[in-house]
Amino acid sequence: MPKPFKPSILKMTARNVSVAYGSKIAINDVSIDVDQDEVVAFIGPSGCGKSTFLRTLNRMNDTVASARVTGEIKLDGQDIYSPDMDVVQLRARVGMVFQKPNPFPKSIYENVAYGPRIHGLAGAKADLDRIVEKSLRRAGLWDEVKDRLSDSGTALSGGQQQRLCIARAIAVDPEVILMDEPCSALDPIATAKIEELIHELRGRYAMVIVTHNMQQAARVSQKTAFFHLGTLVEYGNTSDIFTNPREERTKDYITGRYG
Amino acid sequence: MPKPFKPSILKMTARNVSVAYGSKIAINDVSIDVDQDEVVAFIGPSGCGKSTFLRTLNRMNDTVASARVTGEIKLDGQDIYSPDMDVVQLRARVGMVFQKPNPFPKSIYENVAYGPRIHGLAGAKADLDRIVEKSLRRAGLWDEVKDRLSDSGTALSGGQQQRLCIARAIAVDPEVILMDEPCSALDPIATAKIEELIHELRGRYAMVIVTHNMQQAARVSQKTAFFHLGTLVEYGNTSDIFTNPREERTKDYITGRYG
Amino acid sequence: MSDTLVPQIPVTNAEPVRRVPTDWTTQAMQSRIRRRYASERRFRFAGLAAVWLSAAFLAYLLITMVMQGASGFVETRVSLPVDLAAAKLPIEPARLVGRGADLALAGAGLEGTVDLAATKAFGKDGTDLLSDGAWAVVRDAIKADPSLLQRRTVFEVPVSSPIDVAAKGNGTRDAEAIVARLKASGALTRGFNAGFLTSADSTDATRVGIWGAFKGSLLTMIVTLLLAFPIGVLSALYLEEYAPKNRWTDLIEVSINNLAAVPSIIFGLLGLAVFLGTFGMPRSAPIVGGLTLALMTMPVIVIAGRNAIKAVPPSIRDAALGIGASPVQVVFHHVLPLALPGILTGTIIGMARALGETAPLLMIGMRAFIAAPPSGLADPATVLPVQIFLWSDQVSRGFVEKTSAAIIVLLVFLLAMNGVAIYLRNRFETRW
Amino acid sequence: ACVDQANGGGAGSRDQITAVGSSTVYPFTTMIAEQLVANDPDAKAPVIESTGTGAGMKLFCAGIGAAHPDIEDASRRMKASEYATCAKNGVRDVIEIQVGIDGIAFAEAKNGPKMQLTPTDLYKALAANPGGKVNTARVWRDVNPALPAVPIQVYGPPATSGTRDALAELILTKGCEASDPTAKALGKSDAEAHKALCTRVREDGVYVDAGENDNLIVQKLQSNPNAIGVFGYSYLEENKDDVNGVSISGVAPTYATIADNAYPGSRPLYIYVKKAHLTAIPGLRNLLKLYAANWGATGPLVKRGLIASPAGVQARSAAIIANETVLDPAVLS
Amino acid sequence: MSPIALLFLVLGLGLIGWLTARVRATRFRAGSTVRFSSLPSHHGWYVALWTAIPPLVFLVVWSMTAPALVTDAVLATPAAIQLPPPGFDRASILSEARSLADGRSFGAFHGLARTLAPSYAAAQSRYDWIATAAALLLAFAGGALAFTRVKPGFGARTQVERVVMLMLLGASLIAILTTVGIVASLLYESARFFSVVPITDFLFGTHWSPQVIDARDPGASLGAVPLFWGTFFIGAVIAMIVAIPFGLMSAIYLTQYAAPNTRKWMKPILEVLAGVPTVVYGYFAALTVAPAVRDLAVSVGISWASSESALAAGLVMGIMIIPFVSSMADDSIAAVPSSMRDGSLAMGATSSETIRRVLLPAALPGVVGGVLLAVSRAIGETMIVVMAASGVATLTLNPFASTTTVTKQIVDLLTGEAEFDSPKTLAAFALGLTLFVVTLLLNIVALRVVKRYREAYE
Numbered sequence A, B: 001m002p003k004p005f006k007p008s009i010l011k012m013t014a015r016n017v018s019v020a021y022g023s024k025i026a027i028n029d030v031s032i033d034v035d036q037d038e039v040v041a042f043i044g045p046s047g048c049g050k051s052t053f054l055r056t057l058n059r060m061n062d063t064v065a066s067a068r069v070t071g072e073i074k075l076d077g078q079d080i081y082s083p084d085m086d087v088v089q090l091r092a093r094v095g096m097v098f099q100k101p102n103p104f105p106k107s108i109y110e111n112v113a114y115g116p117r118i119h120g121l122a123g124a125k126a127d128l129d130r131i132v133e134k135s136l137r138r139a140g141l142w143d144e145v146k147d148r149l150s151d152s153g154t155a156l157s158g159g160q161q162q163r164l165c166i167a168r169a170i171a172v173d174p175e176v177i178l179m180d181e182p183c184s185a186l187d188p189i190a191t192a193k194i195e196e197l198i199h200e201l202r203g204r205y206a207m208v209i210v211t212h213n214m215q216q217a218a219r220v221s222q223k224t225a226f227f228h229l230g231t232l233v234e235y236g237n238t239s240d241i242f243t244n245p246r247e248e249r250t251k252d253y254i255t256g257r258y259g
Numbered sequence C: 001m002s003d004t005l006v007p008q009i010p011v012t013n014a015e016p017v018r019r020v021p022t023d024w025t026t027q028a029m030q031s032r033i034r035r036r037y038a039s040e041r042r043f044r045f046a047g048l049a050a051v052w053l054s055a056a057f058l059a060y061l062l063i064t065m066v067m068q069g070a071s072g073f074v075e076t077r078v079s080l081p082v083d084l085a086a087a088k089l090p091i092e093p094a095r096l097v098g099r100g101a102d103l104a105l106a107g108a109g110l111e112g113t114v115d116l117a118a119t120k121a122f123g124k125d126g127t128d129l130l131s132d133g134a135w136a137v138v139r140d141a142i143k144a145d146p147s148l149l150q151r152r153t154v155f156e157v158p159v160s161s162p163i164d165v166a167a168k169g170n171g172t173r174d175a176e177a178i179v180a181r182l183k184a185s186g187a188l189t190r191g192f193n194a195g196f197l198t199s200a201d202s203t204d205a206t207r208v209g210i211w212g213a214f215k216g217s218l219l220t221m222i223v224t225l226l227l228a229f230p231i232g233v234l235s236a237l238y239l240e241e242y243a244p245k246n247r248w249t250d251l252i253e254v255s256i257n258n259l260a261a262v263p264s265i266i267f268g269l270l271g272l273a274v275f276l277g278t279f280g281m282p283r284s285a286p287i288v289g290g291l292t293l294a295l296m297t298m299p300v301i302v303i304a305g306r307n308a309i310k311a312v313p314p315s316i317r318d319a320a321l322g323i324g325a326s327p328v329q330v331v332f333h334h335v336l337p338l339a340l341p342g343i344l345t346g347t348i349i350g351m352a353r354a355l356g357e358t359a360p361l362l363m364i365g366m367r368a369f370i371a372a373p374p375s376g377l378a379d380p381a382t383v384l385p386v387q388i389f390l391w392s393d394q395v396s397r398g399f400v401e402k403t404s405a406a407i408i409v410l411l412v413f414l415l416a417m418n419g420v421a422i423y424l425r426n427r428f429e430t431r432w
Numbered sequence D: 001a002c003v004d005q006a007n008g009g010g011a012g013s014r015d016q017i018t019a020v021g022s023s024t025v026y027p028f029t030t031m032i033a034e035q036l037v038a039n040d041p042d043a044k045a046p047v048i049e050s051t052g053t054g055a056g057m058k059l060f061c062a063g064i065g066a067a068h069p070d071i072e073d074a075s076r077r078m079k080a081s082e083y084a085t086c087a088k089n090g091v092r093d094v095i096e097i098q099v100g101i102d103g104i105a106f107a108e109a110k111n112g113p114k115m116q117l118t119p120t121d122l123y124k125a126l127a128a129n130p131g132g133k134v135n136t137a138r139v140w141r142d143v144n145p146a147l148p149a150v151p152i153q154v155y156g157p158p159a160t161s162g163t164r165d166a167l168a169e170l171i172l173t174k175g176c177e178a179s180d181p182t183a184k185a186l187g188k189s190d191a192e193a194h195k196a197l198c199t200r201v202r203e204d205g206v207y208v209d210a211g212e213n214d215n216l217i218v219q220k221l222q223s224n225p226n227a228i229g230v231f232g233y234s235y236l237e238e239n240k241d242d243v244n245g246v247s248i249s250g251v252a253p254t255y256a257t258i259a260d261n262a263y264p265g266s267r268p269l270y271i272y273v274k275k276a277h278l279t280a281i282p283g284l285r286n287l288l289k290l291y292a293a294n295w296g297a298t299g300p301l302v303k304r305g306l307i308a309s310p311a312g313v314q315a316r317s318a319a320i321i322a323n324e325t326v327l328d329p330a331v332l333s
Numbered sequence E: 001m002s003p004i005a006l007l008f009l010v011l012g013l014g015l016i017g018w019l020t021a022r023v024r025a026t027r028f029r030a031g032s033t034v035r036f037s038s039l040p041s042h043h044g045w046y047v048a049l050w051t052a053i054p055p056l057v058f059l060v061v062w063s064m065t066a067p068a069l070v071t072d073a074v075l076a077t078p079a080a081i082q083l084p085p086p087g088f089d090r091a092s093i094l095s096e097a098r099s100l101a102d103g104r105s106f107g108a109f110h111g112l113a114r115t116l117a118p119s120y121a122a123a124q125s126r127y128d129w130i131a132t133a134a135a136l137l138l139a140f141a142g143g144a145l146a147f148t149r150v151k152p153g154f155g156a157r158t159q160v161e162r163v164v165m166l167m168l169l170g171a172s173l174i175a176i177l178t179t180v181g182i183v184a185s186l187l188y189e190s191a192r193f194f195s196v197v198p199i200t201d202f203l204f205g206t207h208w209s210p211q212v213i214d215a216r217d218p219g220a221s222l223g224a225v226p227l228f229w230g231t232f233f234i235g236a237v238i239a240m241i242v243a244i245p246f247g248l249m250s251a252i253y254l255t256q257y258a259a260p261n262t263r264k265w266m267k268p269i270l271e272v273l274a275g276v277p278t279v280v281y282g283y284f285a286a287l288t289v290a291p292a293v294r295d296l297a298v299s300v301g302i303s304w305a306s307s308e309s310a311l312a313a314g315l316v317m318g319i320m321i322i323p324f325v326s327s328m329a330d331d332s333i334a335a336v337p338s339s340m341r342d343g344s345l346a347m348g349a350t351s352s353e354t355i356r357r358v359l360l361p362a363a364l365p366g367v368v369g370g371v372l373l374a375v376s377r378a379i380g381e382t383m384i385v386v387m388a389a390s391g392v393a394t395l396t397l398n399p400f401a402s403t404t405t406v407t408k409q410i411v412d413l414l415t416g417e418a419e420f421d422s423p424k425t426l427a428a429f430a431l432g433l434t435l436f437v438v439t440l441l442l443n444i445v446a447l448r449v450v451k452r453y454r455e456a457y458e
């Protein structure tokens, strides 16, 4: 599926990144590049550190007191762990969608408008309305909710909630979107919708998606990274990884020998 | 996979069963037969009522104050909702295994011995030891735990805990075992172990298993029931359902159109 | 959905083993079942009994208080003819307006006139029949209508405490005889004792009121609330959301958890030694009471606040952080609003406890007799529960019903506060 | 310049009278305070706290100024040691006024055994070590063969109360010295030993410490006809329907017998006032005058269950008020 | 200008600072495509804080020093010569003059005060103007300084949030201060006590009778063991004998058996028991329960039963504690995952078997922790024992006999007629310290137990 000969523009680069929770090393010496218009999938058995690594990419791990990150992660060439990087702005540029849909217990409108508000992206109410509509449209949710924007976001179905969360992330116009098992709490139909959405958003945002589901990785991503016990075992084009893995461990995992 | 010409003995029959939680109807007019030595799988999208229906089979729904069951469910020809049916005995005869492994916070031994003790199935300590060992062996756990029977059941790994729960259910020598997504909290290896166990227990106990995972249904069951929005859409031999479903909805679901 | 990606299970073809099911119908099994059910019923009954006995005790307590206290809201009055014209009080009507009125009437010997009228109406011991506050009734009537000074009027004045108690059927033999006599002559009436709700403490049971103590409670609670609520909420936020894991934080946490369970009397000792002793703050003042109770209430609010904050799912914080909200924004935009009902519930419960608290206030001198309601935070005052304690210790029998009546008033407020807290909790018991 | 002299050294000023001290004088003082307010609606209501004489003394003697009370109600005379503390804290000019008399009375239920006791009986029944030996008396007959064989059961004030002090001083010591001639001498040579011998009350359940709430004692007497209660005379007065006074040495507790000291167990009540406060606290002088106006034998003092001082004492006290005579510490013990 | 007016003025200036800074920040944001770290309102708050906080701090300091300065100015006037020498009289005249000058009172008790009032007013207004000027200067200086920093790249949000964090930290330090205050005040007085009475006499002596203290050996009659026993007997034995079964069974019934509606009503009703003030319980115990207990005892032949029996106080205290135990038990049982219950029921266990064999054992640590907390609550309870228990310290196992408690003795010692400053009053603080230490230990243990238990199911 990935287009073979498009020149790629590097969006994020991680070099020799290690993460420890206290004395427990969760990620060990991982280097990865994320391109401007690709979807990267992280796969690997439970506890191998996929989420941990994903969360280092927008410094969400800062909220875990015991987490220590070493190595270098750059966004557009700028070190995101340097002291003069403003975490708040970083997170606006690198958005995140979580495993469990987590809309705010506010109206649908307010959910989407929250980001633009705190970042002062919209001057007038009309601006804000425009941003909200655009984001909901991009997230493929506009038609379903346009008549009930003032309903609570938590009243939506699971799949809708997850799309609302994507719309919310889109609303601050991020450059990268990180998704941590966005479909694992959803039923197959909702899953399909999200996958479709990822397809549509590709090119506009660089995306990194963690998934337990290998078929999903195969369906949505151009590159796949396979983690095991905190190390990056293999990283390459998705088609290669699934049909012709270089490493024995990758192959064993993909064919279901362990996991 | 199921053997086609074995004469089957009816173990449980449900006729026109409906279940409502308050005014919300969760199961509508479902009729199903469960054979003596078969594994029946319930599949269907989330919220379609699989768990609800499963729990009517041993009256676990009695614990939900708002639940109302109508229709007729028989175990060996005896109506389990009749006033002279003793729930306590019913549940001993129709055991249950839950989605999340839920061993009691007691020793492994006490976990398994719990049922026989309350039902007075073992006279002497030696009897009890025998039952515990037999049950753990049947659950395929004996070799792993025989040296640490006095360790807490909660100290085991997820898959072991689930097998401990199966052993616990087996210990009271039930006739039917109901399992509600027994593998959904487990990793693939543990899942494989449980599936193997189901194979081995087949014939000894009638089994009903709810699963989200269609491959799992295909692998372990002889009959499959497909639920949708509280109704039973199709019920038949697993091989038929998966290769040649009669209903359009079943087909769409199985091929991943919705779910 | 290729099957190759999923581990395959070898299919066993072995013939299943048949088994003999447990026989549930044997005699032994059946009687065992019956025993189990019997024990089930006993257990359940024990639970029910525990609940009902507890509730019954509460009912008994409340009913006792209401039965004893209801009569505290009623006063007995006697008709007293006073010939003000004949008394020729030296008062110019012009002085009967404004601030000078009370002074003028007090100085004019009105009290003596009323005593005289009593002696005239009821004989030598006539003054003993009247409450000390009887003349005040006459005074107020004159203030309302100065023309009374020109005639003879029959006033309904409150009787003295022994007579009042006797009229309510609980008095001494002498008093009951007098009551019987007065009743026969139709001079006794009963009425709502408005003074009980509007006046302050007094030495005469017929004149006492709870307004002074109530106002003291009010002022104290204001201080408590203003201090404990913000400090409590802010510390709860700090501890739950920002505090780094270090020794200081542990120390704060241990302090708060322990303060919450430190006996209230210890806070009284603290107030006595620190606020009165070291800081030299005024004795008996609501501000000191409020401070002391605030220290006591603050940990309750912190703990309730922390629980409420903890109940806000972390996913909400992640969500906000994930789109670039700063930690302060996360807390003030999302966490605090969602936790507020829980915090308020905790606050109300803490305040209710403070309102009913007695022991620490005894230590800091809020047990004084003050015949006027306090007008400021530094004015000496007492509070409702202490007033109850003081009255319960009074010699005069008339105070028994007043004590219970004050208890009724206090309970009404506490129950209302608890009710609001329970309502809030039920209303906002959201699980995300 | 850091000290604000308008604050009298940092403790502020105050425009209402404060009094602390004995719970026995408290009812009388509260009533006087009430009158003060009634006579002058502009006056701020005095603050009267019943702290007990001892704790009150501590507050009273802590210093001059707004932070310290103006008046101490005392159910006993100030002790020399207390005066010394006062003086140390600058409270030198103290005015001592006797306002009345309190009697402790013994009482039993109406249907009681109509006991007739003497201080010696009481001492032998109640002291921890009468005559130096551990008290084993169980029934009244054990202490005096003339008395009935009724179990000894006495409800009385707790160790911390002033009434208890009075009991020890006025009854037990008297009984002690009457029954044991060496006791008096002991009192001179070794005060502590004398105290232990004469005033220590037994603690084996015969003497029941019934709390400060004398109402409760009355109730207890009713439910236990054999028991004897010890409380302030005012409670006897208030409850004369329910309990009878017990005669001591043949004298029944009545107003008259207590007033003329025929009934053992009467003690003078005092108030102490700081002279330095008279000019600073509005209304304080008026309050003292009100005391004098109300302590007559037919006045409110008696209505509150206390007993008026003899006329001579009244006159002397009135003169003290008029002249603002300060106390000579030499008379204190 | 009066302090209140000044306060509002300063706050007003802060508001103006907020508005102007906001406008400025909005202006430089407009049309720019760069992302900014701070919203206009953050800049607004930054300037507002700088405008308002320095003058407010100044005003606080000023309000503490200014009155003395004013008084000194008045003392320098000729009329002040008539004042009595420094002392209470002088203070009272001066303060009266001040309240006359402030218009807080009208009539004067001292004539001199009226004479001094005008000069007071004059000095007051002079100093008020100085204060106003200084405050305004500070406000303008602070505001201007902050305003110059409002630039696109300036991280106003970080600065403002730092202030917020400081506030939060400050608030939580109050708890430590309180604890320190308690410990310090108790320790100070107790140290004085223990310098008179040997600590071993106090802690291990079995004779408590503060009525007569032998100056040669004060420890002989200040042995607190009977108090400790009485406290333990009433609070940890009798009260718990009532509270544990009732509380536990109520919790079990309400969580496991009662219909949701019953639960909805009964739970709050039981909680009301905890909301009834202790003084009411005390009154009730003394007037109703104690006589009833005595009558009961007498009717079964215990003629010497005290009407201040440990039983009466303990019973009422136990009832007061019921909801406490019940809600702790409720929490602990609710913390047991419902899958345990389901698991047991699905095995064919009856409800009571499930509760007794699965839920309660699983919840046991939580329940035990809760009971310890309840005990600490009970032994610290004061009013019930003050009103219903006796003051006699006896070492007895008999519930119909009278005993006293630590809290009761503290109140008696501090409010009694005893001579002051003897070991008696200090003993109250020593008792307070003991009580504090014991409840502290109980709490630490209980919270540990509960915490470890909670963690087991998290």
Ligand SMILES: Nc1ncnc2c1ncn2[C@@H]1O[C@H](COP(=O)(O)OP(=O)(O)OP(=O)(O)O)[C@@H](O)[C@H]1O
Pocket (backbone or CB within 6 Å): A021, A024, A026, A044, A045, A046, A047, A048, A049, A050, A051, A052, A053, A064, A066, A212
């Ligand atoms: N906050 C934390 N503190 C300590 N250890 C943690 C923390 N979060 C994760 N870990 C540990 O770090 C390792 C990696 O966890 P992580 O959540 O990144 O795995 P994962 O690959 O995302 O697993 P899953 O597929 O189950 O989500 C695990 O061993 C986990 O136990």
Ligand SMILES: Nc1ncnc2c1ncn2[C@@H]1O[C@H](COP(=O)(O)OP(=O)(O)OP(=O)(O)O)[C@@H](O)[C@H]1O
Pocket (backbone or CB within 6 Å): B021, B024, B026, B044, B045, B046, B047, B048, B049, B050, B051, B052, B053, B064, B066, B212
């Ligand atoms: N205790 C309950 N009270 C009210 N409604 C309930 C309750 N339990 C389940 N329901 C509702 O009944 C319907 C059927 O639920 P059920 O749990 O049986 O679905 P399910 O097929 O097992 O779903 P899943 O695959 O998510 O487990 C759902 O709509 C659910 O919301």
Ligand SMILES: [Mg+2]
Pocket (backbone or CB within 6 Å): A050, A051, A052, A180
């Ligand atoms: Mg993960």
Ligand SMILES: [Mg+2]
Pocket (backbone or CB within 6 Å): B050, B051, B052, B180
């Ligand atoms: Mg289900």
